[in-house]
Amino acid sequence: MVEHVGVLPWDQSTFIGRLNYYARVTDPRLVFSTNNTLNKAKNTVTTYQEGRPLAHLTKEEIVRAHVIYDSTFHPDNGAEMNIPGRMCAQVPCGMLVTGGLLTFYKTLPQLIAMQFAAQTFGANINYTNRNARSQIKKWQVATAFVGAASGATFASVLLNSLLATAPSLLKRFVPFGGMIAANSVNIPTMRQRELIDGIVVTDKDGNVLGKSRIAAAKGISQVLLSRICLYGPVMLVVPILMEVLEKRPFFKRGQFFLVCTQVLLSGTFMMITVPVACSLFPQQCSLRFNQLESLLQQEIRKKYNQQIYRVYFNKGL
Numbered sequence: 001m002v003e004h005v006g007v008l009p010w011d012q013s014t015f016i017g018r019l020n021y022y023a024r025v026t027d028p029r030l031v032f033s034t035n036n037t038l039n040k041a042k043n044t045v046t047t048y049q050e051g052r053p054l055a056h057l058t059k060e061e062i063v064r065a066h067v068i069y070d071s072t073f074h075p076d077n078g079a080e081m082n083i084p085g086r087m088c089a090q091v092p093c094g095m096l097v098t099g100g101l102l103t104f105y106k107t108l109p110q111l112i113a114m115q116f117a118a119q120t121f122g123a124n125i126n127y128t129n130r131n132a133r134s135q136i137k138k139w140q141v142a143t144a145f146v147g148a149a150s151g152a153t154f155a156s157v158l159l160n161s162l163l164a165t166a167p168s169l170l171k172r173f174v175p176f177g178g179m180i181a182a183n184s185v186n187i188p189t190m191r192q193r194e195l196i197d198g199i200v201v202t203d204k205d206g207n208v209l210g211k212s213r214i215a216a217a218k219g220i221s222q223v224l225l226s227r228i229c230l231y232g233p234v235m236l237v238v239p240i241l242m243e244v245l246e247k248r249p250f251f252k253r254g255q256f257f258l259v260c261t262q263v264l265l266s267g268t269f270m271m272i273t274v275p276v277a278c279s280l281f282p283q284q285c286s287l288r289f290n291q292l293e294s295l296l297q298q299e300i301r302k303k304y305n306q307q308i309y310r311v312y313f314n315k316g317l
Contacts, residue, residue: 007048007062015279021067022087022275022282030071030088038080041068046078074128075283076314084121085128087278087317090230091270097121098234098270099263101175102242103255111156111178119149119182126190126223129283129317140192147185155181172239179235183227191220191316201287201311209300209311212292219285219315226281226317234269238262278317286312 011017033041044065047054054062071088073080084093097118104110123145156178163171188195198211199219242262245251251258289297289308300308 007059007066009059009063012282012284018279018282019275022278024067025071025087026090026274026278027067027071027088028091028271030068031083031086031092033068033072033088037068038072041065042073042078045069081128082124085124090125090274091267093121094231094270094274095263095267098231098238098266099259101179102172102235102238102262102266103259105156105160105174105178106171108157111153111160114175115149115153115156115178115182118179119145119186122182122186123190125317126187141190143189145186147189149182151181151185153178169239169243172243173236176232176235179231180228183224187224187227188220191216194220199313199315201292201313203304203308204310204312206312209304209308210296212287212296212311212313214291214293215287215311215313218287219313222281222285222315223317226277229280230270230273230277233273234266237269238265241265281315283314283317284312285315286310 008021010020012021041064044054044057044062048062048066057065072086083089097114100114101118104114123141127141156174159174159177160171163174194216195213198213199216201209201212201215203209242258242265245261246258251261288310289300292300292311
């Protein structure tokens, strides 16, 4: 997103500016963008980045093209992302998974089935939105998936057993514990090579300076926090609302109405939490130069004459 700063009308150094940006990039309606629309947006962004004239387009049209591009294409390599992994698909896909987790958690088969679905979705997001400059092998993806699904299922079963005699409202928070356990395993495992080898850091102009393990650790910790901020309010507030609603006669008609209501409530809250979480922990972040490893600081000083105060990197989502 650093390349887009010159055209975006929202100041990306402020929370409000990022919120305006991410509210548009995560708009679920962009999921239905046609191939023709996506190709036009990519061509516009490429033309703009190369400094070629776009006199036939208005400023609003160029901004719109950047929004569509950022919602669908990877910021590192420009590759088109699969639909469930796109920024604009987080609400529609996430609400189905979250609604299912909040509904089906009471028996072991339900837990296993929903955690399989949730971790498939989570692993795809982690892989699709990773820092593309860091290599990841298929066995690492598989290990992260198995570890997350196992960890989430174990945490959920443990919480279910501990809360066997607890009030029904407390039992509704079991999926929240499973979500924290899953992401605590999934994200670091999926991105372990970044912790070992470091993550690419650049100057403000995008010139590669080297790899930093400190930047990788900061990025991965922020990804974990952003997931908690994204799903936490949904998985804490929706159960309270459902505890009240389920006592109404309408909701005693069958499971179908309960599932639909939880999915819709999850989606409503995620329309807010997705852009807020992304704004609190943006994909492109930075570190002060003196926070880098001492050896990397020395290497950068040898290679570059100009003074560097901050370094930038893609932490992923």
